Amino acid sequence: MDFNFQDPFTSIGELLRGLLLGWGLAPGLVSLILMLLGALVLAGFAMTLAGVFLTWLDRKLAARIQDRLGPNRVGPFGIFQPIADAIKLITKEDIIPEGAERAIFKLAPMLAVMSAVGIWAVVPFAPRLIGTDLNVGVLYIVAVGAIGTLSIMMGGMASNNKYAMLGAFRTVAQMVAYEIPMVIALLVPTMLAGTMGVGGIVEAQRGGWFIVLAPVATLLFFVSAMAEAGRAPFDLLEAESEIVAGYNVEYSGMKFGMFYVAEFLHGVTIAALTATLFLGGWLGPGAQQFPLLGLVYFAIKTAFVYLVISLIRFSMPRIRIDHLLAFNWKLLTPLALAAVIVTAIADKLAPALGWNRAVVHLTANILLAWATFEALRAYARGIRQRVEVQPAAVETGGAD
Amino acid sequence: MTLVQILFLLFGLVTLLASLMVVTSPKLVHAAFWLILALAGVAALFILLEATFLAVVQVVVYIGAIAILIIFAVMLTRRVMHDTGPQVNRSWWVALLVSLVLFGGLVLMLAQVPALAGTPAPLMVDQETLLEDLGRALVDADRYVLPFELASVLLMASMIGAIFVARPPSGSEERSGER
Numbered sequence: 001m002d003f004n005f006q007d008p009f010t011s012i013g014e015l016l017r018g019l020l021l022g023w024g025l026a027p028g029l030v031s032l033i034l035m036l037l038g039a040l041v042l043a044g045f046a047m048t049l050a051g052v053f054l055t056w057l058d059r060k061l062a063a064r065i066q067d068r069l070g071p072n073r074v075g076p077f078g079i080f081q082p083i084a085d086a087i088k089l090i091t092k093e094d095i096i097p098e099g100a101e102r103a104i105f106k107l108a109p110m111l112a113v114m115s116a117v118g119i120w121a122v123v124p125f126a127p128r129l130i131g132t133d134l135n136v137g138v139l140y141i142v143a144v145g146a147i148g149t150l151s152i153m154m155g156g157m158a159s160n161n162k163y164a165m166l167g168a169f170r171t172v173a174q175m176v177a178y179e180i181p182m183v184i185a186l187l188v189p190t191m192l193a194g195t196m197g198v199g200g201i202v203e204a205q206r207g208g209w210f211i212v213l214a215p216v217a218t219l220l221f222f223v224s225a226m227a228e229a230g231r232a233p234f235d236l237l238e239a240e241s242e243i244v245a246g247y248n249v250e251y252s253g254m255k256f257g258m259f260y261v262a263e264f265l266h267g268v269t270i271a272a273l274t275a276t277l278f279l280g281g282w283l284g285p286g287a288q289q290f291p292l293l294g295l296v297y298f299a300i301k302t303a304f305v306y307l308v309i310s311l312i313r314f315s316m317p318r319i320r321i322d323h324l325l326a327f328n329w330k331l332l333t334p335l336a337l338a339a340v341i342v343t344a345i346a347d348k349l350a351p352a353l354g355w356n357r358a359v360v361h362l363t364a365n366i367l368l369a370w371a372t373f374e375a376l377r378a379y380a381r382g383i384r385q386r387v388e389v390q391p392a393a394v395e396t397g398g399a400d
Numbered sequence: 401m402t403l404v405q406i407l408f409l410l411f412g413l414v415t416l417l418a419s420l421m422v423v424t425s426p427k428l429v430h431a432a433f434w435l436i437l438a439l440a441g442v443a444a445l446f447i448l449l450e451a452t453f454l455a456v457v458q459v460v461v462y463i464g465a466i467a468i469l470i471i472f473a474v475m476l477t478r479r480v481m482h483d484t485g486p487q488v489n490r491s492w493w494v495a496l497l498v499s500l501v502l503f504g505g506l507v508l509m510l511a512q513v514p515a516l517a518g519t520p521a522p523l524m525v526d527q528e529t530l531l532e533d534l535g536r537a538l539v540d541a542d543r544y545v546l547p548f549e550l551a552s553v554l555l556m557a558s559m560i561g562a563i564f565v566a567r568p569p570s571g572s573e574e575r576s577g578e579r
Binding site: 028104140146150157195196 | 453456471
């Protein structure tokens with residue numbers, strides 16, 4: 001069998017399949033083994049990426065932004081620091097607190113990592129390089145994300161600790177709320193592509209990335225997914241200064257390490273999803289002939305979005321819980337609903353009037369954004385007026 | 401036995417055991433977690449039936465929303481997490497009778513479906529078409545638009561009811577509002 005360097009992944013798959021079939025295994029079993037192998041490679045790659053490279057990058061970046069050096073002792077630029085950290089975590093004593101629900105306590109970190117890695121099963125990394133192109137891929141992403149919420153709740157509840165429980169409470173309030181604008185924002189690429197399959201959504205962006213067609217939905221998805229993952233400025237579920245560390249306060253050793261890796265992986269997953277659903281995924285010049293090039297485009301886009309997430313994370317203060325929920329229910333959710341309606345109307349209007357699809361969508365989105373800003377301005381004006389009236393109320397003893 | 405049959409028996413067993421634990425476990429919060437396992441087992445059964453959409457919806461709606469809200473409610477109850485009580489009350493035999501009658505009725509009804517007698521024929525249409533058909537059926541005036549809309553109205557009514565119950569009395573509204 002000649003090795004096709006333009007499309008190495010398919011070639012490797014075919015090579016392995018031929019080898020296993022040659023050993024006399026049943027075709028069904030061979031498919032199963034190949035799927036398991038693929039999952040193992042993907043999960044291993046994800047763990048190495050998140051556990052080693054990203055933690056280092058994150059700490060270096062944080063250090064630069066906060067005007068310090070960051071890890072710089074182990075290896076060149078301290079790049080082997082995460083390996084030292086991992087060894088430390090593995091050799092640490094693994095404590096299960098007294099009165100904890102043992103089974104649930106042990107299951108929670110596994111589910112956390114599972115929910116982050118599980119999403120990658122439907123992300124197309126390059127043409128023909130996708131775990132499984134589910135026809136309900138977008139819905140699958142939502143479902144697996146819900147398991148992440150569950151894992152954090154299980155960890156917080158099983159720890160038998162008030163702070164862990166408080167972290168879990170906040171998680172539910174935050175994650176269940178932010179899931180709504182995220183799901184509604186996901187409807188927009190689904191509607192534009194006409195399919196819920198992630199591979200189909202990437203293919204549909206050949207004519208133009210969805211960030212051009214639906215900038216409002218892109219921003220909505222990005223913000224609500226960040227809140228869903230509990231990244232700063234939405235990291236209320238593990239606010240160090242308020243509830244020690246939140247849901248994972250009782251976790252030690254590698255169990256804590258798994259929660260930590262899951263959080264990082266969730267950040268990468270958001271970046272990968274934003275890149276796939278709105279920035280064209282692996283699409284780029286020459287990607288169709290050379291799938292490796294598609295992988296490079298995908299990696300560049302994902303890295304760019306991840307960098308933006310990190311920059312936001314290190315430069316924003318934590319948002320207060322009532323502001324967080326008001327922001328979700330009073331701004332993001334209505335805006336997401338409006339974005340869906342506007343997209344639906346624009347999508348029907350463009351072919352009917354014979355105008356350019358992208359222009360119609362972009363104009364509709366700009367109008368929507370303008371209306372939102374006007375509404376916000378009016379709201380802020382209302383608050384300002386009330387604040388200016390307030391001193392008089394204090395003198396008459398009306399306000400608290 | 402094929403692999404699918406073994407998997408079916410496995411998932412069916414897990415689902416049944418988990419459902420049994422839901423009603424027998426003394427701690428309320430344990431019952432909630434067993435319920436999640438039972439619901440996940442049903443999702444796995446849907447996957448074995450090649451109903452991917454239903455499986456994913458099962459996870460999103462039942463595990464992602466309903467089960468989490470149940471746990472939340474349990475955690476917020478009086479003696480957080482340690483709420484235990486007797487497993488049966490006086491009318492346990494009524495419940496047993498009703499569930500047995502329901503089970504028997506379902507078995508009788510399913511036994512009369514002709515398609516279930518032999519080995520079912522494999523699906524002729526692909527998943528994408530099935531999904532599209534499901535979507536159209538829900539908004540088609542000749543098919544299920546009325547039950548679909550009725551369910552929407554019911555959910556809407558319960559949502560408004562919940563907001564009404566949770567709202568502070570109208571007098572204290574100004575104090576708890578913008579700050």
